[in-house]
Amino acid sequence: MEEMRIRDEVFQKVKQLYSLRKKNDFVPGETYIQYGGTIYDEKEICRLVDSALEMRLAAGRFARQLEKKFAAFLGVKYCSLTNSGSSANLLALSALTSPKLGDARLKPGAEVISVAAGFPTTVGPIIQNRLIPVFVDVELGTYNIQVEKLEAAVSEKTGAIFLAHTLGNPFNLKKVQEFTEEYGLWLIEDNCDALGSKYEGRYTGSFGQLATSSFYPPHHMTMGEGGAVFTNELRLKRLVESFRDWGRDCWCQPGTDNSCGKRFELQLGKLPSGYDHKYTYSHIGYNLKLTEMQAAVGLEQLKKLPAFIEARKRNFNRLYAGLKKYKAYFILPKVEAEAEPSWFAFLLTVRENAGFTRNELVRYLEKHKIATRMLFAGNLTKHPCFEGVDYRICGGLKNTDLILENSFFIGVYPGINKAMTDYIIETFDRFFQEKLPQAELVLA
Numbered sequence: 001m002e003e004m005r006i007r008d009e010v011f012q013k014v015k016q017l018y019s020l021r022k023k024n025d026f027v028p029g030e031t032y033i034q035y036g037g038t039i040y041d042e043k044e045i046c047r048l049v050d051s052a053l054e055m056r057l058a059a060g061r062f063a064r065q066l067e068k069k070f071a072a073f074l075g076v077k078y079c080s081l082t083n084s085g086s087s088a089n090l091l092a093l094s095a096l097t098s099p100k101l102g103d104a105r106l107k108p109g110a111e112v113i114s115v116a117a118g119f120p121t122t123v124g125p126i127i128q129n130r131l132i133p134v135f136v137d138v139e140l141g142t143y144n145i146q147v148e149k150l151e152a153a154v155s156e157k158t159g160a161i162f163l164a165h166t167l168g169n170p171f172n173l174k175k176v177q178e179f180t181e182e183y184g185l186w187l188i189e190d191n192c193d194a195l196g197s198k199y200e201g202r203y204t205g206s207f208g209q210l211a212t213s214s215f216y217p218p219h220h221m222t223m224g225e226g227g228a229v230f231t232n233e234l235r236l237k238r239l240v241e242s243f244r245d246w247g248r249d250c251w252c253q254p255g256t257d258n259s260c261g262k263r264f265e266l267q268l269g270k271l272p273s274g275y276d277h278k279y280t281y282s283h284i285g286y287n288l289k290l291t292e293m294q295a296a297v298g299l300e301q302l303k304k305l306p307a308f309i310e311a312r313k314r315n316f317n318r319l320y321a322g323l324k325k326y327k328a329y330f331i332l333p334k335v336e337a338e339a340e341p342s343w344f345a346f347l348l349t350v351r352e353n354a355g356f357t358r359n360e361l362v363r364y365l366e367k368h369k370i371a372t373r374m375l376f377a378g379n380l381t382k383h384p385c386f387e388g389v390d391y392r393i394c395g396g397l398k399n400t401d402l403i404l405e406n407s408f409f410i411g412v413y414p415g416i417n418k419a420m421t422d423y424i425i426e427t428f429d430r431f432f433q434e435k436l437p438q439a440e441l442v443l444a
């Protein structure tokens with residue numbers, strides 16, 4: 001009883017502290033408009049304190065609940081939580097290299113088709129697993145793979161396609177899936193920037209044999225750091241968790257023993273017969289588990305996710321409505337007919353001969369307190385990390401190079417309100433008045 005009373009008191013204090021800190025005064029031109037950030041209230045803090053009060057540190061009850069809830073949200077069977085989206089990508093691809101998959105495994109030297117215009121850790125796991133990335137150019141507008149070039153990219157070494165839904169905009173899943181089915185390839189969806197996006201009415205992240213999420217703060221929901229791998233196949237879930245949990249063969253949850261019923265009855269590798277399955281390793285693994293504190297925050301964030309998704313769509317639509325008059329100067333975002341994006345950001349490409357450069361506009365926006373970002377690496381192959389890396393480019397990367405020079409994005413996250421999108425649009429208007437007073441506007 002005494003313990004309950006003290007706990008309640010702690011939670012009351014936490015709520016008080018939160019309401020003291022809460023401030024959302026926006027002063028145009030003074031308040032920096034971030035492109036992303038953590039949106040939370042006292043519930044996240046209370047959950048976090050709750051797990052701290054019980055000293056639940058390693059993943060446990062909250063993590064298991066969250067895995068079930070995530071899987072149900074996306075409409076897939078299994079979710080395995082991990083400590084970041086990058087780890088999720090590494091685990092998804094590493095799982096496919098497992099000897100347990102027999103001939104279907106990705107063997108060293110196998111090729112994986114991807115794009116160079118994106119985040120480095122979509123591609124990193126390909127190289128880390130001694131596989132060869134094959135880069136195909138992207139379309140301008142959707143910033144997703146040019147599906148018509150897939151046929152030219154495939155070789156007898158191709159084993160998988162690993163692609164992100166760029167900034168929440170679903171790639172052409174229909175064509176990509178037809179292709180992977182025809183050639184018997186694995187498909188991994190990097191869904192890190194696209195939680196809540198749909199394609200033909202179904203959530204992205206439920207199409208590939210494996211898909212990933214990131215919960216780093218600018219993403220659709222956050223746990224500070226965090227990630228997840230999704231799959232419908234029990235064998236893949238087990239492989240993902242083996243690589244995540246030190247490479248172990250055993251799939252017992254923490255605190256449980258003998259789930260397989262054969263703990264002391266197996267003979268694997270060159271081990272003596274009956275060696276404890278709990279300490280038998282079938283992969284050269286990692287430890288990429290998340291903590292219970294992260295899962296605690298995730299449980300509260302997941303409740304807010306539908307509202308977050310709506311806010312992102314609303315902000316995107318407001319920006320689109322206000323900026324489409326400049327379509328002679330920018331390539332505006334485009335969406336596949338079957339896609340319904342849950343946007344990560346609002347990406348623009350300055351057209352060649354626009355009369356100003358991307359860098360001039362970005363500097364202007366930043367000077368007026370509007371955060372901008374590039375499309376991550378732009379062209380990954382041009383980064384220092386690619387020196388000495390074995391890769392193949394199929395058909396040139398003309399658009400990827402244009403993105404490197406001319407594209408940037410601004411935020412649509414739920415921390416941006418109507419006053420902020422109005423201010424962003426006014427700032428673009430002022431830029432055009434100052435820089436190009438004769439700008440031709442498309443007002444239709």
Ligand SMILES: Cc1ncc(COP(=O)(O)O)c(C=O)c1O
Pocket residue numbers: 084085086087089118119121122164190192193214215216226227
């Ligand atoms: C498409 C994509 N994949 C993977 C990641 C990596 O996620 P994390 O930062 O959680 O490692 C990011 C990061 O923002 C991303 O944008």
